[in-house]
Amino acid sequence: MSKLNATDVQGFVLRGYNMPHARFCFLHFQNAAAGRHLVAQLLGSITTGQLWDNGKPQSTLNIAFTFKGLTALELPLATLISFPDEFQQGMKDRASILGDIGKNSPEHWDALWRGADIHAWVAIHALTPETLEAQFAQLNAIISATGNIHLLGSQDAAALVIDGKLSTKEHFGYTDGFGNPDYLGVCRNTQPGQGKLLPDGTWAPLATGELLLGYADEAGELPVAPVPHILAANGTFMVYRKLHENVGTFRAFLDEWGARYGAGDAAAKEKLASKFIGRWQDGTPIELSPDAPDPSIVADPNRNTDFKFGNDLSGSRCPVGAHVRRVHPRDAFGFNGKLVDRRRITRRGMPYGPQVDPTTPQDPATLDSTDRGVVFMALNASLSRQFEFVQQQWISYGNDAHLGNEKDLLLGTHLPGEKFSIQGDTNPANPPLFCANLPNFVELRGGDYFFLPSITALAMIAMELVDPR
Amino acid sequence: MSNINGKLYAMNAITPMKPWKTWILRVIFFLLWHIKSKQQDLINLSFIQFARWVIIPRNRFPSLSSGQKQETLTYDYLLFFSNFNGTWNQYIDAFSAVLSTGLNLIWRWSEKFPGSVPVTGFKEYIARIQFDTDYYYTAYPEATANDTKAAHIVQGALTTLATQAAAQTPEQFQAAYLQFLLAVQTHLGDTGDAPAVF
Incomplete structure (x- = not known):
């Protein structure tokens, strides 16, 4: 492939900023001229994929649009109708496909996501709370000066602080953020376990077109994209989901089933928690180290994602339905992982809400009702082929893994009568366990599909230069 | 249709x-x-x-x-x-x-x-x-091929367990039950509704 023009791609697409503070602002354009003017004003400040050879900036700025936003910006009809169906529909109308039912259905979402149409997502990431506020103040000033732009609401997110240090943990206690795919031209260093599996057992980066529009994908063709090509190229689609975490429910469930697992002690509980996800809470993959966490594996990028499931088809090390195995089955379905390569997504999640205070005990109801969870953001070239497929077929269903209708334990919307299978072996510390009466650990509180355009495309939008042919 | x-x-x-x-x-x-x-x-x-x-x-x-x-x-x-x-x-x-x-x-x-x-x-x-299909009959619309194959495995293992159980001591049955669970543990998926078509 030709070299990637990183300065034309928004930085958020090419790398996780790994900054501890973030604010996601949701805007509504009163009219197209105001929207275009805002994009023009922000254009020079948008963080690109250019490498930070002189160290990280204090803060970053990125922007993306819903289909309603692009419509409000009055892109030509021929361009608008060339966007993929699922993006045109938006996440609300895809609820039945995504399994967003019951408490997760759109009528239960936060008012922000139920109410006035969200047109744009503007993201600020920052190294400190002060630099976050400074960048936000600038954004607000531009919004006020532009006029006819409504800031409908915003969502703060921040890395959790554990023992005085910034962490990549989420509120249930799991370490997050492993296992984003590598793409050709996108990463400086590739990591074993991160791309696609080759017949010789090694890993190679995925085709760029699995992430970015305008490049060949794993099928050797250009991803489905809007016209004109220059509007789409170097852009991508983003999923935004506010996932509330019921921490009290999670802890009570772990206590209840931990007492019935193996020796029923604290070690058994810790092991059981690892079986839900496929990693110990410190991040050690249980496929590599099933009996105890191993910090040396977590610390080593050449090992912490380098594992396969082909020799564990019984699931006795990592359960067949464990989260990491569902969302990235690697070689579990055979064919050297070829059934998996076109279902990968890049995640940019961050925790939100107050950190659970370990020193003050709280009752489960309060732990559940506190507004905290994970802002799940995922990037992919095709929302339907990648994110929606994973969400429907591998999170909310199990046939590919021979699990029938079983769902992901933590992310699935569970109905009465469902169970979660944890395979085991003859070792009394690693018994099979079948959890029943599954509560809903995570609740969707809102979200949508966004188009994250290239810098060129942003300029075209700002200057009203989008011509379909 | x-x-x-x-x-x-x-x-x-x-x-x-x-x-x-x-x-x-x-x-x-x-x-x-x-x-x-x-x-x-x-x-x-x-x-x-x-x-x-x-x-x-x-x-x-x-x-x-x-x-x-x-x-x-x-x-x-x-x-x-x-x-x-x-x-x-x-x-x-x-x-x-x-x-x-x-x-x-x-x-x-x-x-x-x-x-x-x-x-x-x-x-x-x-x-x-x-x-397009004019008429489509299937005996188990809520089951996939995997589900049907799994049901046969579970039924076979359960029949064997039940046959042996009559002559087993509680300790022997406990061991046999664990073996049964290990034999069927990857074949216990539930049947049910199909995901929405898209």
């Missing part, structure tokens, strides 16, 4: 072939039939319940009554019939990703076949040659 019944999808596809090419395909079918290892990839795609290609020679179309006039056809036809679990897109994506060589070998003798890679052209082709 749907190709879908619960978790199952029925696909019928018919393509014309120039008669001289039919002979090549007959040789290929003969070889594929006798070299079982060549069928393994198709068999290993666990969401396929059934897939079969049949050649219908141009003079062998059924005559439904004595009054029906014999047609003169220019082409022989290749009928493809398959039942699978999952979405249409998933099925063709998988075909294109892991079976492209075999599919090309079978379908390349059909008119206008674009090749199974890249997948977009292949999907357009399938959409054009597909005949």
Whole structure:
């Protein structure tokens, strides 16, 4: 492939900023001229994929649009109708496909996501709370000066602080953020376990077109994209989901089933928690180290994602339905992982809400009702082929893994009568366990599909230069 | 009048072939039939319940009554019939990703076949040659092929456990029950509603 023009791609697409503070602002354009003017004003400040050879900036700025936003910006009809169906529909109308039912259905979402149409997502990431506020103040000033732009609401997110240090943990206690795919031209260093599996057992980066529009994908063709090509190229689609975490429910469930697992002690509980996800809470993959966490594996990028499931088809090390195995089955379905390569997504999640205070005990109801969870953001070239497929077929269903209708334990919307299978072996510390009466650990509180355009495309939008042919 | 019944999808596809090419395909079918290892990839795609290609020679179309006039056809036809679990897109994506060589070998003798890679052209082709299902009966619309196979394994293991149990001490039964669980633990998926079609 030709070299990637990183300065034309928004930085958020090419790398996780790994900054501890973030604010996601949701805007509504009163009219197209105001929207275009805002994009023009922000254009020079948008963080690109250019490498930070002189160290990280204090803060970053990125922007993306819903289909309603692009419509409000009055892109030509021929361009608008060339966007993929699922993006045109938006996440609300895809609820039945995504399994967003019951408490997760759109009528239960936060008012922000139920109410006035969200047109744009503007993201600020920052190294400190002060630099976050400074960048936000600038954004607000531009919004006020532009006029006819409504800031409908915003969502703060921040890395959790554990023992005085910034962490990549989420509120249930799991370490997050492993296992984003590598793409050709996108990463400086590739990591074993991160791309696609080759017949010789090694890993190679995925085709760029699995992430970015305008490049060949794993099928050797250009991803489905809007016209004109220059509007789409170097852009991508983003999923935004506010996932509330019921921490009290999670802890009570772990206590209840931990007492019935193996020796029923604290070690058994810790092991059981690892079986839900496929990693110990410190991040050690249980496929590599099933009996105890191993910090040396977590610390080593050449090992912490380098594992396969082909020799564990019984699931006795990592359960067949464990989260990491569902969302990235690697070689579990055979064919050297070829059934998996076109279902990968890049995640940019961050925790939100107050950190659970370990020193003050709280009752489960309060732990559940506190507004905290994970802002799940995922990037992919095709929302339907990648994110929606994973969400429907591998999170909310199990046939590919021979699990029938079983769902992901933590992310699935569970109905009465469902169970979660944890395979085991003859070792009394690693018994099979079948959890029943599954509560809903995570609740969707809102979200949508966004188009994250290239810098060129942003300029075209700002200057009203989008011509379909 | 749907190709879908619960978790199952029925696909019928018919393509014309120039008669001289039919002979090549007959040789290929003969070889594929006798070299079982060549069928393994198709068999290993666990969401396929059934897939079969049949050649219908141009003079062998059924005559439904004595009054029906014999047609003169220019082409022989290749009928493809398959039942699978999952979405249409998933099925063709998988075909294109892991079976492209075999599919090309079978379908390349059909008119206008674009090749199974890249997948977009292949999907357009399938959409054009597909005949929709008039009536679709399936005994277990809430079960996939995997679910049905799993049920047989669980039933077999349960019968064995029950037969042995009568003569076992509680300790022996405890050990036998653990072995039973280990034998069935990857075959306990629930049947139920199919995911929404998309």
